[in-house]
Amino acid sequence: MASTMGMRRPLGYQHGPGAVVGSVIRWVVLVVCAALFLVPFYLIVRGALSTELGISSPAWHFFPSSLQWSNFSVLFHDPSVPMAHSLVVSLEIGVLQTVGQLLLAAMAGYGLARIPIKHSNIVFYLILGSLMIPGAVTFVPSFVLVSSLGWVSTLQGLIVPGLFNSFSAFIFRQHFLSFPRELEDAGRVDGLRYWGIFWRIVIPNSLSFVAAIGVIDFIASWNSFLWPLVIGQGASSWTVQVAMSNFLTAQDINIPELSMAAAIAIVPIVAVFVFLQRYLVQGVAQSGIKG
Amino acid sequence: MTAQQVAEAPSPLAGRDVRPARAKRVGGRLPSFWLFVGPFLVGMLFFVFVPLGWGFLLSFFKAVGTVTPKDFVGFQNYAAVLNDSAFTSSLVTFSLFALFIVPLTFFLSLGLAILVNQLSVARAFFRSVFFLPTACSYVVASLVWKLSLFNGVRFGLANTILGAFGHAPIAWLSTVSPPWYWVPLVTVRLWLQLGFYMILFIAGLLNIPDDLYEASYVDGARPGWQTFRFITFPQLRPMSIAVLLLLLIGAYQAFDEFYNLIGNADFARPPLVYLYYTALGASQDYGKGSAGAFILALIIVIVTLLQAKVFGFGKSAADR
Numbered sequence A: 001m002a003s004t005m006g007m008r009r010p011l012g013y014q015h016g017p018g019a020v021v022g023s024v025i026r027w028v029v030l031v032v033c034a035a036l037f038l039v040p041f042y043l044i045v046r047g048a049l050s051t052e053l054g055i056s057s058p059a060w061h062f063f064p065s066s067l068q069w070s071n072f073s074v075l076f077h078d079p080s081v082p083m084a085h086s087l088v089v090s091l092e093i094g095v096l097q098t099v100g101q102l103l104l105a106a107m108a109g110y111g112l113a114r115i116p117i118k119h120s121n122i123v124f125y126l127i128l129g130s131l132m133i134p135g136a137v138t139f140v141p142s143f144v145l146v147s148s149l150g151w152v153s154t155l156q157g158l159i160v161p162g163l164f165n166s167f168s169a170f171i172f173r174q175h176f177l178s179f180p181r182e183l184e185d186a187g188r189v190d191g192l193r194y195w196g197i198f199w200r201i202v203i204p205n206s207l208s209f210v211a212a213i214g215v216i217d218f219i220a221s222w223n224s225f226l227w228p229l230v231i232g233q234g235a236s237s238w239t240v241q242v243a244m245s246n247f248l249t250a251q252d253i254n255i256p257e258l259s260m261a262a263a264i265a266i267v268p269i270v271a272v273f274v275f276l277q278r279y280l281v282q283g284v285a286q287s288g289i290k291g
Numbered sequence B: 001m002t003a004q005q006v007a008e009a010p011s012p013l014a015g016r017d018v019r020p021a022r023a024k025r026v027g028g029r030l031p032s033f034w035l036f037v038g039p040f041l042v043g044m045l046f047f048v049f050v051p052l053g054w055g056f057l058l059s060f061f062k063a064v065g066t067v068t069p070k071d072f073v074g075f076q077n078y079a080a081v082l083n084d085s086a087f088t089s090s091l092v093t094f095s096l097f098a099l100f101i102v103p104l105t106f107f108l109s110l111g112l113a114i115l116v117n118q119l120s121v122a123r124a125f126f127r128s129v130f131f132l133p134t135a136c137s138y139v140v141a142s143l144v145w146k147l148s149l150f151n152g153v154r155f156g157l158a159n160t161i162l163g164a165f166g167h168a169p170i171a172w173l174s175t176v177s178p179p180w181y182w183v184p185l186v187t188v189r190l191w192l193q194l195g196f197y198m199i200l201f202i203a204g205l206l207n208i209p210d211d212l213y214e215a216s217y218v219d220g221a222r223p224g225w226q227t228f229r230f231i232t233f234p235q236l237r238p239m240s241i242a243v244l245l246l247l248l249i250g251a252y253q254a255f256d257e258f259y260n261l262i263g264n265a266d267f268a269r270p271p272l273v274y275l276y277y278t279a280l281g282a283s284q285d286y287g288k289g290s291a292g293a294f295i296l297a298l299i300i301v302i303v304t305l306l307q308a309k310v311f312g313f314g315k316s317a318a319d320r
Helices: A017-048 A052-056 A070-077 A083-114 A120-132 A135-148 A153-162 A166-177 A179-188 A193-203 A204-223 A226-231 A242-248 A253-289 B002-008 B027-058 B076-083 B087-116 B123-135 B138-149 B157-164 B181-204 B210-219 B225-235 B238-252 B256-261 B271-280 B286-311
Strands: none
Touching: A017 A083, A017 A253, A017 B087, A017 B123, A017 B138, A052 A253, A070 A083, A070 A253, A083 A120, A083 A153, A083 A193, A083 A204, A083 A242, A083 A253, A083 B027, A083 B123, A120 A166, A120 A242, A120 B027, A135 A153, A135 B027, A135 B210, A135 B271, A135 B286, A153 B027, A153 B087, A166 A204, A166 B027, A179 A193, A193 A204, A193 A226, A193 B027, A193 B286, A204 A242, A204 A253, A226 A242, A226 B271, A242 B138, A242 B256, A253 B123, A253 B138, B027 B286, B076 B087, B076 B286, B087 B123, B087 B181, B087 B271, B123 B181, B138 B157, B138 B181, B138 B256, B181 B238, B181 B256, B210 B225, B225 B238, B238 B286, B271 B286
């Protein structure tokens, strides 16, 4: 049963004029779709390097004749947009949340998969149950709790509620269930207990899976909007998404500046993407297939 | 050391026999279990279940500008929400939105998956291009859609193209009749989501065993539509159901693009935007907001169960 991400040639692949026509149509469709998909990126770059006049002129300029790199410094010196600070906030949250989520979910997943306790199902069913709670609807009750803790507009308010990701815990459990027991048993014979086996055998042998989940977590954290909007009520606790949103809905919109902000906001993610997309795609596919 | 030797070697710490006495030892199973699962469990209980309980409690009190339950008002908040025309119209908005986005995303991503899967060169390139928008947030995409693509003035890309055909510019995001605002709203989510669902479908396609196709060709089936209809699509049933469920739940919880593209305008206010402005807007009505949250949660659970009933959970059907 194949399950690799390497794609195979389709069976019944024929030769002859009919197949060639089909192949050409397929290519044309795919190339057109790919071009369409890339248009928004083109618009971001074009906008980021234009002047306001250039953007709003009635004749369409495919690309600005003189590249306005100055938009970069204009953006960072704009007092109404805390770009640099919000980038730092997003980075802090991204890293802390990803690391925290991975730790908690991996440990919980391992405990549920490998430590047979009499009533461990109850915990598992609790986790399953929490998965059925529609995620975003909980933001009102969560805000109620977090604000009574005094965590509004704080870093911990932004990070902590999202650390206990039932989906990640569930995925890790499924993954560890199919981890080769022989490796763990070998560790047990060497005198390691659960903790040692986990850190010295299981995790080192699951690194690509952990990386995949980590990348997905980081991207989700960087791109998240509703919760940071709800919690980040002071400008000093805005993430880059909230800052851009405020900028977008402000009185006077400066399109080149905003486009530059968008470009900056997507650079880290696109970079992570391009270098690690193999892991990402594997992770998504695995989480989609299993269970 | 072979696996067999490992299995036969006496192992005092083997976790397989169920003898309660062992569990009490340090390094034994029970303390280890809590060490591993405890932090997550405690956090989940405190940050997921406690808010649910508190929110539920609060929904029966009048709580404006405060999160402490003091004024018991019974079901008044629930009645207020259900009688609020803004709420009922938000359900209509959601239904329309789901009607557009779910079938479109489903069939387009399936189509892309099939096309990409049939490639023998440049598969990874196309896969990446379609998946790349997932790197963008809804905020970034809304930004591009609002300012550059579907800007209401003449210099937006859509209006520029219209202008090339001699058509007057359309104020995409503020035209209610005809409701042009659906075009940017639906296309932004399509752009952001298609790659993700395409990946899921590709995984599903790759899981179809070759023997099925081989057997069908021996039986005289023609590759193309016939094969798709009788082999590929039925085999994709579990994945299709999962995709449908994810799409529906995702559409239901749409917030980011509506907030950034439309704001609080009443012609396209989905349930979550309604909730947001009720609880965190000017009125700060946490009691009513909590009530609304539970009503919506109930609706989504019902819809999910309905979908499961209509389509089945997918597993048994595929095992033939």
